[in-house]
Amino acid sequence: MPEETVYKGRTVHLTATRNASGRWTGAARFSDEPNRVLDAEGEFATEDEARNAALSRAMSEVDRERMFRGKP
Secondary structure, eight states: OOEEEEEEEEEEEEEEEOOTTSSSEEEEEEEEEEEEEEOSSOOBSSSSHHHHHHHHHHHHHHHHHHHOOOOO
């Protein structure tokens, strides 16, 4: 089930998908950039772990962008 959260003003949509092997993968998408998908690296034992990994990837991307651009 997709989950939505906000990090530093950016809305992030998180999804987890179960593979044929029974492991989970996670992905994050920003609401203001619908064509940009950030995949979590690796496969996970649970759906929550996959979503948390995707959230972590999205948060690091936001932090990286803000480091170069500054605070809005």
